[in-house]
Amino acid sequence: MNKSKQIYLAFSFGVVFVVVMLAIAIAIPYPTAFQLVTFRVTLALAAGGVAAMLPGFLNVNVSNYIRSGGALAGFVMIYFFNPAQLSFQGTPTNWPGVFIESTNEDKNLVEYFWKQAGVRFRFPKNGWTISTKAAESGLGDMTLQHKSGKHAQIQLHVSILDEKYRENWTLFQKNTIDIWKGTISQFGPFDSKEIYVDGRASFQMSGIIKGQESGFKNVSLIYAPLGDNRLFEMHLTRNAGHALEPDLLQVFDLISSTVAFER
Numbered sequence: 001m002n003k004s005k006q007i008y009l010a011f012s013f014g015v016v017f018v019v020v021m022l023a024i025a026i027a028i029p030y031p032t033a034f035q036l037v038t039f040r041v042t043l044a045l046a047a048g049g050v051a052a053m054l055p056g057f058l059n060v061n062v063s064n065y066i067r068s069g070g071a072l073a074g075f076v077m078i079y080f081f082n083p084a085q086l087s088f089q090g091t092p093t094n095w096p097g098v099f100i101e102s103t104n105e106d107k108n109l110v111e112y113f114w115k116q117a118g119v120r121f122r123f124p125k126n127g128w129t130i131s132t133k134a135a136e137s138g139l140g141d142m143t144l145q146h147k148s149g150k151h152a153q154i155q156l157h158v159s160i161l162d163e164k165y166r167e168n169w170t171l172f173q174k175n176t177i178d179i180w181k182g183t184i185s186q187f188g189p190f191d192s193k194e195i196y197v198d199g200r201a202s203f204q205m206s207g208i209i210k211g212q213e214s215g216f217k218n219v220s221l222i223y224a225p226l227g228d229n230r231l232f233e234m235h236l237t238r239n240a241g242h243a244l245e246p247d248l249l250q251v252f253d254l255i256s257s258t259v260a261f262e263r
Contacts, residue, residue: 017042111258116140117158118262119232121255128251144255151217152238152248154255161231169225173203176223180205187216197224197232198261208240216240220252226261234259 021043103109103122113120114132117140127147132140146152165172177192184190184207192205202224211217220236236252238245 109254114140114142114156117142117156117232118226119156119158120258120260120262122258123251123255144251146238146244146248148242148244152242152244153236154252155233155235155237157233157235158226159231159233161225161229166229169201173223177203177205180207180221184209184219186210195222195256197222197256198259200224200226200261204256218242218245220249222256224259232259232261 021039024039103111108125109122110125111120111122112130116132123144129145129147130142131145132142140158142156144154144156146154161172181190181192184205187210188208190205190207192203195202195204202222204223205219205221207219208216209219216239217237218240222232222234224232226232234252234256236248238248242248
């Protein structure tokens with residue numbers, strides 16, 4: 001194969017993979033760390049193929065040990081300098097979530113994409129901290145901690161529905177309400193109602209429970225089906241008589257009204 005054909009093949013390879021990477025960027029806007037490295041290497045190879053047809057000479061020095069020119073320089077430039085990361089908008093956190101800074105509608109809100117669970121929601125920019133962890137069983141846990149301390153927090157959990165409930169949400173709802181009612185009604189009134197979370201028929205409960213160490217607590221609970229046999233739970237727990245009770249409930253309602261599940 002002569003040199004001319006080699007150059008055209010390299011260029012064709014580069015163009016094809018650039019187009020493929022553009023399609024992947026649209027389909028997977030929040031890649032995992034492993035996916036990001038794979039995409040980076042592929043894009044660097046594609047850049048090298050395209051650079052083979054560019055006029056002029058490209059010379060790149062990364063350090064005293066890495067110097068390259070021509071098509072290889074295109075690969076080195078993309079792989080080591082990672083322009084995709086430099087152009088990222090927002091403040092990324094540790095996997096499995098990505099912060100998207102202030103929403104266009106309200107600068108005091110941020111949108112959070114919980115990648116591990118495939119859940120997106122909004123909450124206030126100030127006054128809350130967030131943490132995620134992988135659960136030993138299920139798909140993961142998340143805690144939104146209020147600035148007033150550990151006795152005011154919102155917990156989110158995604159798990160797999162028990163097999164007997166996978167085709168019978170009504171039975172799951174009845175049994176779950178009965179269990180919580182038996183616990184909550186010992187200490188005060190119990191309330192339950194049907195709601196919609198991201199267009200899915202769900203249910204919400206509220207009342208008072210007795211904590212093991214810190215006395216009585218108000219709880220608000222939401223259960224929603226995600227599909228694919230997954231279950232989404234959201235619990236707001238705070239000390240009974242918390243001074244910021246209305247604010248905490250407002251944030252709980254904000255999250256539940258902005259939750260969006262990946263479909």
